[in-house]
Amino acid sequence: xxxxxxxSFLLTISLLSMFCSVESASxxxxxxxxxxxxxxxxVPLHSFTGRSDELIGAVNLETGIVDFYVDLETLKTGNGKRxxxxxxxxxxxxYPFAEFFGTLSSTFDPEKEGPQEAAVSGTFTVxxxxxxxxLIGTMEMKDGDLLVVAAWSVFLKDHKIKPPRLLIIKVDDExxxxxxxxxxxxx
Amino acid sequence: MNRFSTYVLVLVCLLIGVSEAxxxxxxxRSTRSVVAEELFWxxxxxxxxxxxxLEAGNLDFTIQHAFGPVSGGIESLYGLDNSxxxxxxxxxxxxxxxxxxxxxxxxxxVYDARLKARLISGDLxxxxxxxxxxxxxxxxxRSFEHRLSYFSGILLAxxxxxxxxxxxxxxxxxxxxxxxxxxxxxxxxxxxxDHVVIGVALRFEANDRASFLIEYLPVIGDxxxxxxxxxxxxxxxxAGGHVFQVFxxxxxxxxxxxxxxxxxxxxxxxxxxxGFNVHRVxxxx
Numbered sequence: 382x383x384x385x386x387x388x389s390f391l392l393t394i395s396l397l398s399m400f401c402s403v404e405s406a407s408x409x410x411x412x413x414x415x416x417x418x419x420x421x422x423x424v425p426l427h428s429f430t431g432r433s434d435e436l437i438g439a440v441n442l443e444t445g446i447v448d449f450y451v452d453l454e455t456l457k458t459g460n461g462k463r464x465x466x467x468x469x470x471x472x473x474x475x476y477p478f479a480e481f482f483g484t485l486s487s488t489f490d491p492e493k494e495g496p497q498e499a500a501v502s503g504t505f506t507v508x509x510x511x512x513x514x515x516l517i518g519t520m521e522m523k524d525g526d527l528l529v530v531a532a533w534s535v536f537l538k539d540h541k542i543k544p545p546r547l548l549i550i551k552v553d554d555e556x557x558x559x560x561x562x563x564x565x566x567x568x
Numbered sequence: 569m570n571r572f573s574t575y576v577l578v579l580v581c582l583l584i585g586v587s588e589a590x591x592x593x594x595x596x597r598s599t600r601s602v603v604a605e606e607l608f609w610x611x612x613x614x615x616x617x618x619x620x621x622l623e624a625g626n627l628d629f630t631i632q633h634a635f636g637p638v639s640g641g642i643e644s645l646y647g648l649d650n651s652x653x654x655x656x657x658x659x660x661x662x663x664x665x666x667x668x669x670x671x672x673x674x675x676x677x678v679y680d681a682r683l684k685a686r687l688i689s690g691d692l693x694x695x696x697x698x699x700x701x702x703x704x705x706x707x708x709x710r711s712f713e714h715r716l717s718y719f720s721g722i723l724l725a726x727x728x729x730x731x732x733x734x735x736x737x738x739x740x741x742x743x744x745x746x747x748x749x750x751x752x753x754x755x756x757x758x759x760x761x762d763h764v765v766i767g768v769a770l771r772f773e774a775n776d777r778a779s780f781l782i783e784y785l786p787v788i789g790d791x792x793x794x795x796x797x798x799x800x801x802x803x804x805x806x807a808g809g810h811v812f813q814v815f816x817x818x819x820x821x822x823x824x825x826x827x828x829x830x831x832x833x834x835x836x837x838x839x840x841x842x843g844f845n846v847h848r849v850x851x852x853x
Binding site: 412429435437439448450452454455458459460461462463464465469477478480482 | 592853
């Protein structure tokens, strides 16, 4: 009888802790599917920008988890042929996502107004090749939402991406990436 | 339930709770990310349009050349010394499903305007409408109305396999004015105003940079005297923003209504010439 009571107690506690853990995490979690990401690419005498408004992200202020991804086939540069070359270079059929998964390494005060510097460290993966990434962006609470802005550089060779050629002109190895996303609170 | 099982269950519950909080979001493909299946690299095959549609805001600049017959041999460098028909064209994507274009060809100084609209784009087939209107501006005393010709048809295309694409184009060609001539031997040679053709194009993609195409334009029913069905064989080469099409064809006409109604050479008699098309796409937005 005593053992039965102990078992019931332990199960209740563990289920409660599981529920509380998820509930508490989600109370501090912000996510969205309406972010903007763009990359700027250079070739000699010319540069172009690829954009997507389908950046999806989540930031959990309690656990510090930062998670973003974009379907690379939603990126548009304004030129269909160039988009096709880009998709080929990135191997989007096999590796459809560019993604970042990491943690906040600085503190963020949700009560404070205005943008705050936010340092994150984690892994950026594109073309199926993960690379460690540390960067500093900004986060800001606005009308209950969390605004995240960040920019960094990616080197194609680090991710085993063969730069596409426009005739004999090669696209620069360095690509400048920027993201801008508004994350709403999860309920 | 023994004590060990209970502890395992508790541990699992706790781990689930923790892992939920630290897990990655599930990755989901965008519903808008479906890239249109690519049946042909360029908006045209050799003479006919293809179902490939220019994206909105894209401008396709096309240069088309059709040289003389190779039957002239080395003396005429296999037709390259002969006068070539040349067409310059601009096509613009107004919407992702609609493009309009203009062009000018050397033979008979033909100006043409064209429209291509994608009607259906699905797994089963891609269906587009194509209309081209042309005016010959060579000075010969004809009225404007008598200079006009038209070509319109429905493009039906699908992939037969990963590497092979097929396109059919039932089409109608019309010239407002045609000729009827009495030859020296007393024979009458008569042109027809109207031609019905079922264009067939087959493409085989060899690799990421090269594909092979055959385009055949058989006329169905009545046709102008002594005209022949046009056959073309092309190699498409893709290089960055350009598509180069190098081909042999049994006509020097470039606009489809002229090719269908006025070609007189027979490919299998060796009456074909070299030609090339260059497509360069510019983004304007």
